[in-house]
Amino acid sequence: QQQVKQSPQSLIVQKGGISIINCAYENTAFDYFPWYQQFPGKGPALLIAIRPDVSEKKEGRFTISFNKSAKQFSLHIMDSQPGDSATYFCAASSPQGAQKLVFGQGTRLTINP
Amino acid sequence: NAGVTQTPKFRVLKTGQSMTLLCAQDMNHEYMYWYRQDPGMGLRLIHYSVGEGTTAKGEVPDGYNVSRLKKQNFLLGLESAAPSQTSVYFCAITRQGVAGELFFGEGSRLTVL
Numbered sequence: 001q002q003q004v005k006q007s008p009q010s011l012i013v014q015k016g017g018i019s020i021i022n023c024a025y026e027n028t029a030f031d032y033f034p035w036y037q038q039f040p041g042k043g044p045a046l047l048i049a050i051r052p053d054v055s056e057k058k059e060g061r062f063t064i065s066f067n068k069s070a071k072q073f074s075l076h077i078m079d080s081q082p083g084d085s086a087t088y089f090c091a092a093s094s095p096q097g098a099q100k101l102v103f104g105q106g107t108r109l110t111i112n113p
Numbered sequence: 114n115a116g117v118t119q120t121p122k123f124r125v126l127k128t129g130q131s132m133t134l135l136c137a138q139d140m141n142h143e144y145m146y147w148y149r150q151d152p153g154m155g156l157r158l159i160h161y162s163v164g165e166g167t168t169a170k171g172e173v174p175d176g177y178n179v180s181r182l183k184k185q186n187f188l189l190g191l192e193s194a195a196p197s198q199t200s201v202y203f204c205a206i207t208r209q210g211v212a213g214e215l216f217f218g219e220g221s222r223l224t225v226l
Contacts, residue, residue, distance in 0.1 A: 045217065
């Protein structure tokens with residue numbers, strides 16, 4: 001059972017465009033929603049995260065939008081650059097259970113120059 | 114300061130062979146995790162540990178065993194490797210009380226023939 005569903009599986013965006021990746025979750029006990037970025041041959045690294053008490057969080061060109069009632073959240077990358085080409089994972093965790101993260105399936109993002 | 118170091122980085126096994134993956138951290142974090150990454154499946158938690166001498170099952174524990182005899186090391190063992198265990202394995206760590214902020218190693222690519 002996939003507790004966090006991520007889409008699309010792959011995404012191609014032109015340089016300067018907006019990249020949007022969506023995630024949906026089922027467990028209402030989740031209270032922390034991070035996004036991870038992974039480059040080929042490397043481990044994932046924390047990019048940005050949000051808690052459900054806010055609807056949006058912005059860090060530079062990266063924004064998380066959160067819709068608690070719909071149990072959905074998304075990552076927006078503004079002015080996408082070739083260096084943003086990577087695999088992105090959304091994730092969720094709950095207060096119980098040793099801070100374990102449940103990950104989405106991943107999105108391979110390619111930014112064309 | 115290496116953070117999280119995984120060894121070996123690559124390994125090819127024959128069906129039925131055994132092996133151990135080592136995760137070593139120098140950040141003195143309490144929590145350690147083993148994930149496997151497969152295309153289209155995201156990262157799935159195999160086993161985790163909340164402290165020296167403790168281990169617990171994650172989402173996909175079958176066929177794996179773990180041990181944490183020292184705080185800085187978390188070992189993942191395959192007693193009788195199967196082709197279904199062909200994957201990239203990631204170790205991650207985090208501090209107690211800091212939800213979602215996992216630091217990952219660079220991965221260990223295992224192929225079982």
